[in-house]
Amino acid sequence: MRIAFTKMHGLGNDFVVLDTRENAMPAMGADTVRALADRTRGIGCDQLIVLENDAQATVRMRIYNADGGEVEACGNAARAIGLLLKERATIATAGGLIATQPDAKGIAVDMGEPRFDWDAIPLAYPMDTAAMPVGWDVLERPLAVNVGNPHVIFFVDDADAVPLETLGAQIETDPLFPDRINVNVASVADRQTLHLRVWERGVGLTRACGTGACATAVAAMRSGLTEREVTVHLPGGPLFITWGEDNRITMTGPATEAFRGSFDWGDYA
Numbered sequence: 001m002r003i004a005f006t007k008m009h010g011l012g013n014d015f016v017v018l019d020t021r022e023n024a025m026p027a028m029g030a031d032t033v034r035a036l037a038d039r040t041r042g043i044g045c046d047q048l049i050v051l052e053n054d055a056q057a058t059v060r061m062r063i064y065n066a067d068g069g070e071v072e073a074c075g076n077a078a079r080a081i082g083l084l085l086k087e088r089a090t091i092a093t094a095g096g097l098i099a100t101q102p103d104a105k106g107i108a109v110d111m112g113e114p115r116f117d118w119d120a121i122p123l124a125y126p127m128d129t130a131a132m133p134v135g136w137d138v139l140e141r142p143l144a145v146n147v148g149n150p151h152v153i154f155f156v157d158d159a160d161a162v163p164l165e166t167l168g169a170q171i172e173t174d175p176l177f178p179d180r181i182n183v184n185v186a187s188v189a190d191r192q193t194l195h196l197r198v199w200e201r202g203v204g205l206t207r208a209c210g211t212g213a214c215a216t217a218v219a220a221m222r223s224g225l226t227e228r229e230v231t232v233h234l235p236g237g238p239l240f241i242t243w244g245e246d247n248r249i250t251m252t253g254p255a256t257e258a259f260r261g262s263f264d265w266g267d268y269a
C-alpha cells in the first residue's frame with residue numbers, strides 16, 4: 001500500500017505528516033513510528049503527525065515522538081497543520097482543543113490555558129511547581145508547567161553553557177516525572193526576550209519546541225521575570241508568545257512545507 005506524506009517543520013523541529021482523512025491507513029504501531037522517524041533508514045523526523053477526521057474540530061492531530069510514544073501536544077506541528085489547512089482551523093489533540101489562523105508572522109495558535117498543579121504536570125508527589133526543591137548537577141529549583149504536555153523549566157545565566165545533551169536524558173526519565181518530561185533551559189535577556197534550549201521527551205535535543213516556548217514563557221511571566229508578551233529565541237529561530245488576561249497562551253511563528261513523497265507501508269510496518 002503506497003502512503004503519501006508531507007515533510008514539514010517549524011523552525012527546524014521537523015515532522016512527517018500523514019493525512020488519513022480521505023485515505024485510510026493501517027493502525028500506527030510504535031515500531032512503525034520509530035522506523036519512519038529514523039534519520040538513516042527512514043524518512044526522518046522529530047515527530048510523526050497523523051491527521052484524522054473529527055466530529056468537533058476541523059481535524060484531529062495525533063502526535064508520535066521519534067521514540068514511538070504517542071503524546072498530547074506539539075506546538076510547532078500545530079502551526080504546520082495550520083499552514084496546510086490555510087484558513088482558520090480548530091485542531092483536536094489529546095492535550096485539548098487548539099485553534100490556528102494565518103498571521104503576518106506565519107501561523108498564530110491559541111494553545112489554551114496552562115496548568116500548574118503538581119498532579120496536572122504530573123509529578124510523582126506534591127510540590128510547589130513555582131519553585132521545586134530539586135536539582136540535577138548545575139540545574140536546580142525549576143518550575144513545572146503543563147501546556148497540554150509536561151514541561152520542567154530551568155532559568156540559568158547562560159543556557160548555551162549547560163550540558164543539556166547529558167542532563168536532558170537524566171531529567172527526562174527521573175521518577176519525579178511519571179509521564180517523563182520535556183526539559184527546558186532558558187536565559188532571560190530582558191523583560192521581552194528569552195533564549196531557550198529544549199531536550200524533548202521521546203526525541204532529545206531539537207531545533208525548536210513550540211510547547212517548550214509556551215511553557216517557558218509562562219514560567220518566566222509567572223515568576224515576574226518578563227512581561228506577558230515575549231520573543232523566545234530557540235536554536236532554529238524565534239517564536240512570539242503571549243499569555244493573555246483570559247489565561248490563554250498564543251504562540252505565533254513560521255511553518256514550512258519542505259517536500260512531499262510516498263512510501264510503501266510494507267517497508268515500515
Ligand SMILES: N[C@H](CCC[C@H](N)C(=O)O)C(=O)O
Nearest residue numbers: 074075076149200201210211
Ligand atoms: N516531545 C514533546 C512533543 C512535541 C513537542 C514539540 N515538538 C513542540 O513543538 O511542542 C512531548 O513529548 O511532549
